[in-house]
Amino acid sequence: MANTGRGQGLRGRGDECEQLRRLLSSARSGSGQVLVLRGEAGGGKTALLEYLIAQARGFSVTHVAGVESDMELAFAGLQQLCSPLMTHVDGLPEPQRDALAVAFGRGVGPVPDRFLVGLAVLSLLAAAAEQQPLLCVIDDAQWLDQVSTQVLGFVARRLLAEPVALVFAARDHGAEVLHGLPELEVGGLSDSDARELLDSVVLGRIDERVRDRIIAETRGIPLAVLEVPRNVSVAELIGGFETSTTRPSAGHVEESFVRRIASLPRDTRLLVLAAAAEPVGDAGLLLRAAAALDIPVDALAPAEAAGVIEFGPRIRFHHPLVRSAAYRAADLADRRAVHRALAEVTDPQLDPDRRAWHAANAALSPDDEVAAELEASAGRAQSRGGIAAAATFLERAVALSADPRLRGARALVAARAKCDAAAYEAAYELLAIAELSPLSELQRAEMARLRAQMEFTRGRGGEPGAPQVSAAAADLIDAARRLQTIDDESAREAHLEALAAAMYASQCAPPGALVAAAESARHAIDNAADPHRPTDLLLSGMADLITGGLTDGADRLRTALESWCTHAQRNDGEALRWLSLAFPIVQESATGELWDDEIMHRLATAMVRNARDAGALATLPSALAFRAGVHVLAGEFDDAATLLEEADAISAATNHKPVKYHRLHLSAWRGNPDETAALIDVATDMASAKGEGRLLGLTGYTTAILHNGLGQYEEAFAGARRTCASNDLGFSGWCLVEMTEAAAHLGERDAAEDAVARLERRAADSGTDWGLGALAGAQALLADNEEADALFTEAIKRLERTRVVTQLARTQLRYGEWLRRSHHTTEARKHLGRAHETFSRMGAQAFAERARRELVAAGEKVRRQPMRSGDELTSQESQIARLAADGLTNQEIGAQLFLSTHTVEWHLRKVFVKLGISSRRQLRTLT
Structure with missing residues (x-):
C-alpha cells in the first residue's frame, strides 16, 4: 500500500x-x-x-x-x-x-x-x-x-x-x-500497485502507453505518482498530445514542490519560508514573524489551498519534502530576511540558542556580536554534552568573526570540538583557518598537538588515508616538545600522550623511538615546577623504567597508581580525564612491569567503577577490557568473557570499534587452536595495516601461550622470540617465561638462559610474590636437581599468595612434569592433579589436556572430560546473578550495566528458572 x-x-x-x-x-x-x-x-x-x-x-x-x-x-x-x-x-x-x-x-x-x-x-x-x-x-x-x-x-x-x-x-x-x-x-511500488495508485488520483481516462511511461519514470515512488495530476496535463494523460518537461520522477519529487511553491504569491512564499526555517511549528512565533515582515497572516491561505501547509496550533507541512523544498528554493536574500525576523521575535531568555542561530543565518557580513552569541550557545551546548552542536555553533562563529585574532582562536576551539565529535574533515578545515590567523605561540603549539592527536586517533581506527600509528606517534612527540617551553602542564600531558602512542607503535616505529620519547618526557618532568599529579608521577615513572629499568621507575609508578585509585574512589572527575589522557595502555603496562597483581586488581576495579558511575561509555569498554585481563590472569575466564561481551555491546551501541587485545589473550588461554589462530591472523593483518606494532607483539605472546599449552614448542618458541625482541611493556616480560619454557623443551639452552637473565633484570627488583615467583619458576627449568626442586617449591609458595592463578597452575604443571621425569611419581601425581583440576575448572583446554597426558604417563587414570564452559546461564545472566547475589537492587544493577530495570528483572526470572531457585537468598549460595 x-x-x-x-x-x-x-x-x-x-x-x-x-x-x-x-x-x-x-x-x-x-x-x-x-x-x-x-x-x-x-x-x-x-x-x-x-x-x-x-x-x-x-x-x-x-x-x-x-x-x-x-x-x-x-x-x-x-x-x-x-x-x-x-x-x-x-x-x-x-x-x-x-x-x-x-x-x-x-x-x-x-x-x-x-x-x-x-x-x-x-x-x-x-x-x-x-x-x-x-x-x-x-x-x-x-x-x-x-x-x-x-x-x-x-x-x-x-x-x-x-x-x-x-x-x-x-x-x-x-x-x-x-x-x-x-x-x-521501503522501495517503490510494483507496477500494478503503482498503476492502481495513479488511477485513484487521476480523474478520467489515461492512455495505457502514457500510464506505462509514467510508472517507469516514477519507478513506483508513491509521492512521485501522487504528484502526477499537478505536473502532467490532461491532454498528455489522454493521449500524449503534449510533452511535459516537469513530470516528477523519483529524483525530482522535491522539485515538483519547488514549482508549486514558486507559483504562490510572494508574501505567501515568505511565510512558507518562515515556517520552514522555524522547526518547532510554533504558530504564535510565526504570527510574530509575519508581523516583523509586515505580511498579513491571511497570506498563508493560498499555501493551504495548494496543499503545501496546514495552519493550526502547530504549523504542519503536507510532507517533510515540502519543508525542505520551501527552504532550499528560496533565494539567499529572502532566507536572510526570514531568519532576521525570526531572530527578532524569538525570546532571548527562553530560547537564546535558536535566536543566535537565526541571527547567524541572517548576517550579511562578519559580525562579532553575533559570533559572540554563537560562542555562548556553543558553551551551553557543550555543558549539556552536545559536542557536535557546540562544534557547529563555533564553526559558524568563526565565519562571522571580523577580528582575525578572535577568528583564529575560535577556529582552534571549534576544531577541538569537531575532533571530539569525530568530524575530522571539518576539524582539518578549521585548523587551516586557524593556521592563517594571528595566533599566539601557545595556540600554535596547541594546534600542532591537536593535529597530531587526530592523526593518531584516525591511524588507530584504521581510517582510509590516515597515517600509520608510528608516524602519528612521532608527531605527538614533536608537539609535546614544542609545548615544553610554553605551557609546562600541557607539555607533560602531551608527553604522556606521546609516550602512549610510541608504546602502541612499538616495533613499527623507527629504532629507539620509545627511548627517545621517554628521554624527552624525562626532560619535561625535570624542568617542571611541581609535578605532583598522578599523571606526572606516571610519566616520570614510565620514563625512568624505559631508560633505566624497574629499579629506577618502580617507586614513582606505584605511587602514581595508588594516587590514581584514590582519586577514582572520590569520583572527582579528574581520574576519568587522566585515564583518557594516558589511555589504559600506560596504566596497564605499569602494573604489568611492577608484577603487582594487587594494584592491578585495585586499578582495574576502580577504572570500571569510575566509568560506570560517570556513565562514561566512551571510556568504559577499555576499562572493562582491562578488568577482563585481570580475570584472565586469575583464571576466571567466564568472568573475563562476560566483561568483554559487555565491552563489545557498548562499543557497538556507541558506534566504536570493539576492543581486541584481551579477547586474543583470553582465547589463547582457553586453548582453542582454530579460534585463536583466526583471531591472530586478523590481528596481524590489522596491526600491519595500521602500523600498530604492539598488537603484533601481542600476537607473538598469545601464539606462545597457545602452543605451549598444546605442547607444540617450536611454534611457541617462534612466537615468544618475536615478542621478546620487541620489548612491549606490560607483557613482553611475561613472555620471557613462555620463551624459557619453550626453549627448555626444545633443548635451546642458550636461548633459555638469555630469557632467564632478561627476566631477572625485569622481575627481580619488583619485590612482589608474582615477579619473584615467576622468576623462580623459570630458573627451575634450567637448574640442577636439588636446586630445581627448591626453586619450584619457592615459586609455588610465592604464587599461592597472589591472584595469578594461571601462573600458579602452570608452575604446578612444570613441577609435576619435572618430578615425573625425575622418577618422583607419587609427588608428581599430586602436583599434576592440582594443575589438571585448576585448568579444567577455569576452562584452559590445552593446558588441561597436557596435564592429563602427564598424569596418564605417571600412572594415574584420568578420563578426558569436557571443558567447563560455565553454567547454562548466558554471560549477561551470570553477571546479573552475581550482582544480585551481592545485594544490589534491580535498579542498581541496571545502572551498572546500562540496562533498564525491566530488562534486569527479565534476566533474573530466567536465571531463577535455569538454576531451579526462587529467591535471591538461594542465589547467594550458588554464585
Whole structure:
C-alpha cells in the first residue's frame, strides 16, 4: 500500500504493514522492538509510520520528526520526543535524572556523558511503559541533531524486556549511527500497485502507453505518482498530445514542490519560508514573524489551498519534502530576511540558542556580536554534552568573526570540538583557518598537538588515508616538545600522550623511538615546577623504567597508581580525564612491569567503577577490557568473557570499534587452536595495516601461550622470540617465561638462559610474590636437581599468595612434569592433579589436556572430560546473578550495566528458572 495523502488508504504495502503489526504485537507482550524504515525521499516511509500509529491501539505514542534547520541544536529532537514522558522523570535514579535535566536545559551541573543521558532515556521509556505499552516514532531521523541520534541509537540497542517499540524512518544514506539495527527497506511500488495508485488520483481516462511511461519514470515512488495530476496535463494523460518537461520522477519529487511553491504569491512564499526555517511549528512565533515582515497572516491561505501547509496550533507541512523544498528554493536574500525576523521575535531568555542561530543565518557580513552569541550557545551546548552542536555553533562563529585574532582562536576551539565529535574533515578545515590567523605561540603549539592527536586517533581506527600509528606517534612527540617551553602542564600531558602512542607503535616505529620519547618526557618532568599529579608521577615513572629499568621507575609508578585509585574512589572527575589522557595502555603496562597483581586488581576495579558511575561509555569498554585481563590472569575466564561481551555491546551501541587485545589473550588461554589462530591472523593483518606494532607483539605472546599449552614448542618458541625482541611493556616480560619454557623443551639452552637473565633484570627488583615467583619458576627449568626442586617449591609458595592463578597452575604443571621425569611419581601425581583440576575448572583446554597426558604417563587414570564452559546461564545472566547475589537492587544493577530495570528483572526470572531457585537468598549460595 502507498501513501495517497491524509485520509486515504495504503496500497501495495501488505508485507510492510504485516511486519509493523507484528512489531506492535511483540511490544505489547513485553518484548522491546526496534525497526528502521529505510528508503529514498517520497517512498512512503511517513505513510507507513502513520499507519503504525493508527494501529497502535492501547499504546501511548510519542512522535518527533527531524527538521533540517534544527540539526545543530543539541538534544532538540530527543527533548521533543521525551517531552510527553517527563511526568515519569522523578522515578529515575538521581544521576540519570540530573543528567537528563542538564541535557534538556532544565538544570545545571557537570557535563553529562551522552550515554548516561541514553541510560536515563531508557529508564524513562521503561517507566512510561509500566501502565501501557509505549510507541516512539522518529520520522526523518537523518535530520535529527547528532547527539539525539546517538542517544536513541544507544537506547535502541539496549531495549529488550520493555513493552516499548522504537521505530525510525530515515533516508538511505542518513542517520549512519542507526546502521546495524533491524531495518525494513521501503522501495517503490510494483507496477500494478503503482498503476492502481495513479488511477485513484487521476480523474478520467489515461492512455495505457502514457500510464506505462509514467510508472517507469516514477519507478513506483508513491509521492512521485501522487504528484502526477499537478505536473502532467490532461491532454498528455489522454493521449500524449503534449510533452511535459516537469513530470516528477523519483529524483525530482522535491522539485515538483519547488514549482508549486514558486507559483504562490510572494508574501505567501515568505511565510512558507518562515515556517520552514522555524522547526518547532510554533504558530504564535510565526504570527510574530509575519508581523516583523509586515505580511498579513491571511497570506498563508493560498499555501493551504495548494496543499503545501496546514495552519493550526502547530504549523504542519503536507510532507517533510515540502519543508525542505520551501527552504532550499528560496533565494539567499529572502532566507536572510526570514531568519532576521525570526531572530527578532524569538525570546532571548527562553530560547537564546535558536535566536543566535537565526541571527547567524541572517548576517550579511562578519559580525562579532553575533559570533559572540554563537560562542555562548556553543558553551551551553557543550555543558549539556552536545559536542557536535557546540562544534557547529563555533564553526559558524568563526565565519562571522571580523577580528582575525578572535577568528583564529575560535577556529582552534571549534576544531577541538569537531575532533571530539569525530568530524575530522571539518576539524582539518578549521585548523587551516586557524593556521592563517594571528595566533599566539601557545595556540600554535596547541594546534600542532591537536593535529597530531587526530592523526593518531584516525591511524588507530584504521581510517582510509590516515597515517600509520608510528608516524602519528612521532608527531605527538614533536608537539609535546614544542609545548615544553610554553605551557609546562600541557607539555607533560602531551608527553604522556606521546609516550602512549610510541608504546602502541612499538616495533613499527623507527629504532629507539620509545627511548627517545621517554628521554624527552624525562626532560619535561625535570624542568617542571611541581609535578605532583598522578599523571606526572606516571610519566616520570614510565620514563625512568624505559631508560633505566624497574629499579629506577618502580617507586614513582606505584605511587602514581595508588594516587590514581584514590582519586577514582572520590569520583572527582579528574581520574576519568587522566585515564583518557594516558589511555589504559600506560596504566596497564605499569602494573604489568611492577608484577603487582594487587594494584592491578585495585586499578582495574576502580577504572570500571569510575566509568560506570560517570556513565562514561566512551571510556568504559577499555576499562572493562582491562578488568577482563585481570580475570584472565586469575583464571576466571567466564568472568573475563562476560566483561568483554559487555565491552563489545557498548562499543557497538556507541558506534566504536570493539576492543581486541584481551579477547586474543583470553582465547589463547582457553586453548582453542582454530579460534585463536583466526583471531591472530586478523590481528596481524590489522596491526600491519595500521602500523600498530604492539598488537603484533601481542600476537607473538598469545601464539606462545597457545602452543605451549598444546605442547607444540617450536611454534611457541617462534612466537615468544618475536615478542621478546620487541620489548612491549606490560607483557613482553611475561613472555620471557613462555620463551624459557619453550626453549627448555626444545633443548635451546642458550636461548633459555638469555630469557632467564632478561627476566631477572625485569622481575627481580619488583619485590612482589608474582615477579619473584615467576622468576623462580623459570630458573627451575634450567637448574640442577636439588636446586630445581627448591626453586619450584619457592615459586609455588610465592604464587599461592597472589591472584595469578594461571601462573600458579602452570608452575604446578612444570613441577609435576619435572618430578615425573625425575622418577618422583607419587609427588608428581599430586602436583599434576592440582594443575589438571585448576585448568579444567577455569576452562584452559590445552593446558588441561597436557596435564592429563602427564598424569596418564605417571600412572594415574584420568578420563578426558569436557571443558567447563560455565553454567547454562548466558554471560549477561551470570553477571546479573552475581550482582544480585551481592545485594544490589534491580535498579542498581541496571545502572551498572546500562540496562533498564525491566530488562534486569527479565534476566533474573530466567536465571531463577535455569538454576531451579526462587529467591535471591538461594542465589547467594550458588554464585
